[in-house]
Amino acid sequence: xxxxxxxxxxxxxxxxxxxxxxxxxxxxxxxxxxxxxxxxxxxxxxxxxxxxxxxxxxxxxxxxxxxxxxxxxxxxxxxxxxxxxxxxxxxxxxxxxxxxxxxxxxxxxxxxxxxxxxxxxxxxxxxxxxxxxxxxxxxxxxxxxxxxxxxxxxxxxxxxxxxxxxxxxxxxxxxxxxxxxxxxxxxxxxxxxxxxxxxxxxxxxxxxxxxxxxxxxxxx
Amino acid sequence: xxxxxxxxxxxxxxxxxxxxxxxxxxxxxxxxxxxxxxxxxxxxxxxxxxxxxxxxxxxxxxxxxxxxxxxxxxxxxxxxxxxxxxxxxxxxxxxxxxxxxxxxxxxxxxxxxxxxxxxxxxxxxxxxxxxxxxxxxxxxxxxxxxxxxxxxxxxxxxxxxxxxxxxxxxxxxxxxxxxxxxxxxxxxxxx
Numbered sequence: 001x002x003x004x005x006x007x008x009x010x011x012x013x014x015x016x017x018x019x020x021x022x023x024x025x026x027x028x029x030x031x032x033x034x035x036x037x038x039x040x041x042x043x044x045x046x047x048x049x050x051x052x053x054x055x056x057x058x059x060x061x062x063x064x065x066x067x068x069x070x071x072x073x074x075x076x077x078x079x080x081x082x083x084x085x086x087x088x089x090x091x092x093x094x095x096x097x098x099x100x101x102x103x104x105x106x107x108x109x110x111x112x113x114x115x116x117x118x119x120x121x122x123x124x125x126x127x128x129x130x131x132x133x134x135x136x137x138x139x140x141x142x143x144x145x146x147x148x149x150x151x152x153x154x155x156x157x158x159x160x161x162x163x164x165x166x167x168x169x170x171x172x173x174x175x176x177x178x179x180x181x182x183x184x185x186x187x188x189x190x191x192x193x194x195x196x197x198x199x200x201x202x203x204x205x206x207x208x209x210x211x212x213x214x215x216x217x218x219x220x
Numbered sequence: 221x222x223x224x225x226x227x228x229x230x231x232x233x234x235x236x237x238x239x240x241x242x243x244x245x246x247x248x249x250x251x252x253x254x255x256x257x258x259x260x261x262x263x264x265x266x267x268x269x270x271x272x273x274x275x276x277x278x279x280x281x282x283x284x285x286x287x288x289x290x291x292x293x294x295x296x297x298x299x300x301x302x303x304x305x306x307x308x309x310x311x312x313x314x315x316x317x318x319x320x321x322x323x324x325x326x327x328x329x330x331x332x333x334x335x336x337x338x339x340x341x342x343x344x345x346x347x348x349x350x351x352x353x354x355x356x357x358x359x360x361x362x363x364x365x366x367x368x369x370x371x372x373x374x375x376x377x378x379x380x381x382x383x384x385x386x387x388x389x390x391x392x393x394x395x396x397x398x399x400x401x402x403x404x405x406x407x408x409x410x411x
Contacts, residue, residue, distance in 0.1 A: 006312035014298075080294030083274055087288055088313060088352070218274055 003090060004098065011102035015068065017110065027064035028110050034060035035118030046123050053122025054132055054184035055177075060118070061111050061136060062173055065143040069165060072103060072151040073214070074158075082214060092211035096148055100206055104144035112136050131184055134192050139180040142199030145206035146172045152210035156217035172202070221385040224250045224286030224355035226271060231280035233266045239278065240266060241409035248402075250286075250355065253378060253388040255396050258406035264391035265292070267406070268360045271389060286387070289354035291362055295345035297333045303344055304329030310348045318347030323373070338365030346377065357381055357388040363396070 017025045038056050039049055073096075076082060085095055115136055119129050150168050154161030175198045183191025225248065232242035240263030248254055256264050269275040271282055272290050297306040303325065311317045320326045323343045328336065336344065342365050349357065357378065363371050375397050378388050382398070390396055 003313055006309065010298075010309055078294070079299070080292065080296040083272075083290060083292075083294075084296045084310075084348075086274060087272060087290055087354075089287075090313075219276060 004094070007090075007095065007098045008102060011099055012105060015072075015102050015106035017106065024068075027067040027107050028114055030067060031060045031064040031111055031114050032118060034063070035114075035121045038122060050123040050128070051185075053119070053124050054128065055181040056122065057115055057118055057124075057132060058135075058139075058177055058181040061115075061140065062143055062169075062177065064111060065107055065140065065147055066150070066165070066169060068103070068106070069147055069151045070162070072147060073099065073210075074151070074155050074161070077155050077214065077217065078158075083218075092214045093207040096152060096210035096214070097207040100144050100148045100203070100210075103147055104141055108136075108140035108144065111140060128184060131188075131192065135180045135183050135195055138192055138196035138199055139176050140199075142176050142195070142202040143173070145199070145202035146176075149202075149206050149209050149213075152213040152217075155214060176202075221250065221355050222286055223385075224387050225283070226285075226356065226387065226389065227283040228271065229281050231267070231270060231282070232278040233263050233270060233275075234278035235263070235266060241406050242279070244280070244404075244406075244409045246271075246404065248387050248389065250385045250387050251382055252402065253382045253390065253398055253400070254402040254404055255398075256389065256391040256404045256406060257393065260393070262406045262410065264393075264406060265360050268292070268358050268389065268391050272358050284356065286355040287352070288356040288358055289349045289352045290358045290360070291345050291349045292360040293364065295333070295341045296348065297341075297344055299334040300332055302330050302332055303336065306333050307344065307347055307351070310351055314348075314351045315353045316351045318351040320347060323347050323350075324370075339367060339370055342366055343370065343373075346374065350377070355386050357386060359388060359390045359392070361392055362390060363392055363394045 017028060035057060042049060082092065082095065112133055115132055119125065119132055124132060146169065149172065150165050153168060154164050157164060176195060179187060179191050179194040179198060183195060226246065228244065228246040231244040233240045256267055258264050266275060270277045271284070272288050273284065298309070307318050320329065323346055325343055325347060328340060333344070362374050366374065379398055382388055
């Protein structure tokens with residue numbers, strides 16, 4: 001138990017925005033910048049903005065979730081942390097699960113907060129805002145899971161992982177975006193439920209996929 | 221210290237297309253120390269990682285009784301953290317806090333790890349290793365970057381560890397002064 005607390009504390013200190021030596025505010029600012037610039041690109045048509053704004057918020061959330069991927073795991077593997085944890089009998093699955101929780105905490109709640117001004121900028125309010133927020137609550141854990149899966153698969157590719165990350169992201173993220181953003185137009189409550197289901201599935205798979213990938217990277 | 225033993229049978233190691241060594245057997249019990257010697261690139265580090273269970277041998281098997289501590293070129297300390305805080309993280313996982321005075325690190329606890337010199341990093345990694353209280357010490361080039369006093373300190377630490385019933389496997393191309401140190405020359409296991 002104390003091991004778990006120590007790991008989570010360290011991960012949060014490294015990932016949470018504003019912590020010393022920790023993560024940056026860049027993903028959050030990036031998310032807000034997209035929502036701010038989108039109306040300028042589309043033009044001042046309220047109907048069009050409200051109809052497409054939800055999808056843009058989802059894409060912006062996805063991109064904000066993968067911005068910190070390059071330092072999510074690779075730096076700890078290079079610095080020998082994972083080897084030291086392995087010698088102490090801490091399983092890679094547990095480490096990846098803790099990292100996934102910390103990663104979600106470092107962007108999920110902030111994105112949900114930032115979605116309030118972002119929704120106002122693209123003219124989403126009322127029930128639709130509620131659907132956006134619930135969708136993000138259901139979907140961002142899945143985005144965090146996709147993040148740690150991609151980070152662990154590309155962990156051994158020193159510097160060359162960015163291109164592969166992008167390619168891996170597309171198929172993994174499609175279901176979340178289809179149902180998450182779809183809940184705003186045609187999906188409704190069912191869309192939210194499916195977003196949550198896919199999210200849970202990804203969260204359940206991620207520790208095992210990530211743990212296996214990190215162990216495989218040792219052999220390289 | 222709890223009983224510990226390493227038994228390796230017919231180990232072979234392959235990196236890429238090259239078999240680095242084959243047919244290596246090794247039996248070490250508590251209170252014994254062994255130095256692995258070989259020129260660069262012959263598989264000293266790979267042997268250490270195989271014994272640690274971090275690398276699968278190409279052939280053969282390893283049995284390890286007791287927890288292993290690994291010291292290699294990577295100190296596994298957070299670069300941006302002050303040394304004290306970086307070691308505190310390991311202290312939360314490990315049974316004992318590191319003896320900073322003994323390692324000459326007491327004045328450096330406020331210095332971020334990224335400002336430490338190679339030798340100071342090595343001392344910090346030793347502090348982490350001692351705090352782990354593992355009966356098996358796997359040391360990969362433990363003397364790299366250390367001054368003469370540091371070398372003597374490591375030799376004393378290993379001697380004390382072995383005298384207390386611990387086991388040490390040392391991969392180093394530098395001479396390592398230790399009474400009853402066994403030697404394992406990897407060159408005799410190459411093909």
